[in-house]
Amino acid sequence: MGNVRRGGVALSDLLRLAGPDDGAEYVISAGLDHGVYDSAYHDHYEKDLPLDKALDGTTLVALAVNGAPLPARRGGPVRLVVPGYYGTNSTKWLTSLTVSDRRSTGAFTTKYYMDPPADDSAIATPVWELAPNSLLVAPVDEGVHVGRSVEIWGWAWACEPVTGVDVSVDGGQTWTSAEVTSRTGHAWQRFTLGWTPSSVGEHILACRATNRSGATQPSAPRRNRIHQRVVFVTQE
Template identity: 30%
Template structure:
């Protein structure tokens, strides 16, 4: 970006009008072994016998039609555009850009001028600073890291009763290679004052109302987290210029925490002397309960805290849910991924008998901190028939995934039940 023959202005591909009005998504039927089986089987985990979450009442998943994106992605909302990645499409060590989930809060810019893009740090600093992307590249060490980015509402569809918001299963996550500069290096260049307590992040996306100047989302983090050397201001994703749909030409990556703090199309970080109060902060926004509340009960906002480190999670990425295997198959080769917010994964266990017995998976080390950890396992089954494969990760604090989504909250954050898929042999 911004060098040689690389175009300095690029477009989103579809205009907002095209995206929202004509053919941005195509409905497909759901059936065993289709993309629909993943979503429906996972949605059933959220409902006890006799209950059914809203996701089950759909005729089938809406599959994404978007330039450069895999058509296997499932659309959860089209204003703003939100699409998740079925677990079986997350089988790569590094998530390809085409398979990376989409989560927008406002209206993305349709075109951007990379050479003129500016990023500002101001507020509780000794000297406010402003940099173009070219200046960021030349003035600070460039780094590439493979980092998990996960929506705070990932797993929301597993709550019962249903929580508000996009009904994510496990697909609001991806682990790409990001290239940029450390946010901490740029903050140090501005000189963070001792009075600094929090950051506020601002992007160039427009509000869904279309009202000029109205901010769609502005979240932030405590200054200690902001200074983590793993936070990046990135301009490249998987070795290519960062696509507009993923926040290009410049975005924040704050790994381990809800992706809502990783501002897309970032233009400003405001260093503040108090907790940030932008849209998306306070109330029940991106917040979980302090003391457990009655599911579906009355909300007491005093009983909520910000969701910070994301909970431990593992998924089965191969085989896909609904896979049919040949008669006589007696060994299942399993693959998956696991991650744990600010922590690391200690081990992953898998079961084919509803949790009666467990097999320890082989866990690969992360490439760097905040990378996900891939796992493999080989399990034997006694006969042909229907089998469920469960995966359960445990983090370095010995916290394991629960059997069902725990700690219900009205906006459905932090749900991380064990992943379950089904296969049929014979």
């Protein structure tokens, strides 16, 4: 997870010039990425997006990063960039865009990057929107002493804006609301909480983000599982 400034052409502008037919529902992107994955050879990489997301004005056919031409190691000279979606949807080394009335039939939309059904009555769902997630950055062991105030801080992100982050200093037994900065574009958001350790020894810090719709990070094993780290509190 990171923050950069992308430059390019809005996919919505290209689609409006192309004039998709009635009934179009997806945009399929293909790229030069190829090779062996999961013991099978794939001659190219292919993903799809809902047409509504492609038209929302944020999805880019990217040509630049941080003011410089997009290098090959970052998927240049042209790649798709889909803010708010997992990176697997931002096809590198872009070769074509196709508007379709159905999803791609490629392996990376039918077999891979699909979340399994939650129960027997459900169906697999595409790995598209970023689920709420957060990461602790500080404090680190060397700066944590009993009886002295320290700042716990980190980053939070999601497809929707993050509206709250809870922090725990006892491994998730109790939680306290942290301060969260507002979001600019799709950049991550900083959260902070002051803490004064009252005892020497090991403390398990944890954080969990909640987005605007009320979804939060789970404690169960998932890609956005609640993040924890161990901090050792010492005498000064």
